[in-house]
Amino acid sequence: MILTTEELQEACALLAQSPFVAVDTEFLRETTFWPQLCLIQMSGPELDAIVDPLAPGIDLTPFFKLMGNADVVKVFHAARQDIEIVFHLGGLIPHPIFDTQVAAMVCGFGDSVSYDTLVQKVCGIQLDKSSRFTDWSHRPLSTKQLDYAIADVTHLKDVYLTIKAELEREGRTEWLGEEMAVLEARETYDLHPDDAWQRLKMRIRKPIELAVLQRLAAWREREARSRDVPRGRVLKDDAMFEIAQQQPKDTEALGRLRTIPKGYERSQAGQAILAQINAALAIPKADLPKVPKPQNLPEGNGAAVEMLKVLLKLIAEKNGVAAKIIASTDDLESIAAKGEESEAAALHGWRRELFGLPALKLVRGEIGLRFVNRKVDVVDL
The missing domain is CATH 1.10.150.80 (HRDC domain)
Structure with missing residues (x-):
């Protein structure tokens, strides 16, 4: 259990001499926009370690330096959220990486196979998943919780070595490389607020509706990030679509919408929403965005x-x-x-x-x- 910067520096220096390191994180995200990092698990050929990022005074710089070390393969399972955490806190994307979930799909273990299923198939070990829904921010953590956490990387080493050998035997190593390129792309994690509308399932038909939706989505994205709250806590998707369709121009009209909580229209956020709506309505018709058209499939x-x-x-x-x-x-x-x-x-x-x-x-x-x-x-x- 690593609780100090000095211990972390020593562990990362040892792991940096290894050809690979298995990595996992435990975090909370229910009430925040950004994941709250609560635990880091690392495992290499000569060291298994749990890092407590909540320990007083600990500096995670050695960990981020290890994540950026091009001589060490970073092994994850279902890597996207772990990488997002490293990107947000450390400002970098781990490289090179090996995602065992993606690699398992290339090797025929099934679609989006879970970690415990993969461990059972490769290692013949049944993991105890009873601590899956732990509040990882609570201290102290029990021995059972720590055993659960470290098992997420100790067996990952064996899974990695087995699947890596299978890929090499079948000549599919390059196949995985194409998939890892997407996970290592900065734009995968660095969504610009102006592009936030693209995350929404389209329910609009008119250019003016899209213009309102684009501005609302960008405002909500910035607001959620600055306040560190989930997007839905700022404004729910249903409300965004209703606003885009109805285009209320004043407080009274906004307050009449079914999806707007009572009194919300008089809040600072309500005024900000009205400002986005009226800015969209001021766009000349010729400059309005074009609504993406669904692909017209031929009959049959x-x-x-x-x-x-x-x-x-x-x-x-x-x-x-x-x-x-x-x-x-x-x-x-x-x-x-x-x-x-x-x-x-x-x-x-x-x-x-x-x-x-x-x-x-x-x-x-x-x-x-x-x-x-x-x-x-x-x-x-």
């Missing part, structure tokens, strides 16, 4: 997509790769509608060789699917 495309889904399942099972990582439903719809002109990710990189080319053959009628001996198979036409 649904059946074609279903055929592509069957082909995808066949190829995924044959090659031991999770279908989810090969192609999405959007990819299949795009391939069915546009063929080679599609910009689907499934038509690029390793996915093209594995699935994209057969999918295009199916779309062109060069191969078909047949049911024989109670199994579906591919046949040349």
